[in-house]
Amino acid sequence: MWSINIAEHRWQNLLKGKETKKSPLVLVSTVAQQLEVRRACKMAQQAGIRIGMNLSLAKAHLPNVTVHKFDPTYDFKVLFQLATWAQKFSPLIGFDPELMKGYRENSLDKLSFQHYGFILDVSGMQKIYSNKIELICKLQKELESRHFEYRIAFANTIGAAWALSRYARQKVVVTESRLLQHSLRDLPVEALRVELQAAAALRELGIETVG
Structure with a gap:
């Protein structure tokens, strides 16, 4: 499964x-x-800017930050084009x-970045790739040539691939079924695909990770 940073792609295209x-x-x-930060490129994140941060606070962290309007429909179209290519x-x-x-109901602006990714079922591709x-x-070579910041996870279930592609420490994760529990146990509770309020409630109960 892939998780894509559209802000990084937008940033690279603006610099062309x-x-x-x-x-x-x-x-x-x-x-x-x-004004609230909805997406941030890798450089901005490394400087301490976080999703949901007030823009004035973000500028205090990073005075030279470039600001553009968040356009979730554009992000969706880029992701759809990438999926077609994939x-x-x-x-x-x-x-x-x-x-x-969100696309059908015209409510993409309410979605968090975690939802911007897609699943590739490669279980039948062994004859093509050794x-x-x-x-x-x-995958990495072609994504990098298109200036995408990405995360990839290979797992035997959709839920595991989704969680690992969003929350694993590594940029690329490959896990086998016998190691799946070990791979998932240290992920934050958000990896359970619960709403933010539910994740906050779990943390108040002392539950911080999946395991």
Whole structure:
């Protein structure tokens, strides 16, 4: 499964053909009459900017930050185009149900970044790729050439692939069924795909991780 950082892709595209010094990018929208960070590129995140942060606070962290309007419809279209391209690796592709629901109901702006990814079923591709490492290397090479910041997880269940591609420490994770419990146990409770309020309630009860 892939998880894609659209802000990173937008940032790289904005820099194409420009001889200006690279500056970090955040995408913002108005929440409760204030501008709030909705997406942030890798450089911005490394500087301490977080999703949900007030823009004025983000600028205090990073005065030279580049600010653009958050456009969730654009993000969805980019992800859909990427999924169409990814059919070269497998014809069996699925999106997060919440993402598709948000698109149908015109409520993409309410979704968190965790929903922006898709599933590739590669279980029948062994005849084309000799092993998972070969496929991963090809995926990485092509995604990087398109300036995407990505996370990839290979697992034998959709839920495990979703959780690992969002919350594992490593950028790329390959796990076998016998190691699945070990791979999942240290992930935060958000990896259970619960609402933020439910995750907060679990933390208040002292439950911090899946295990």
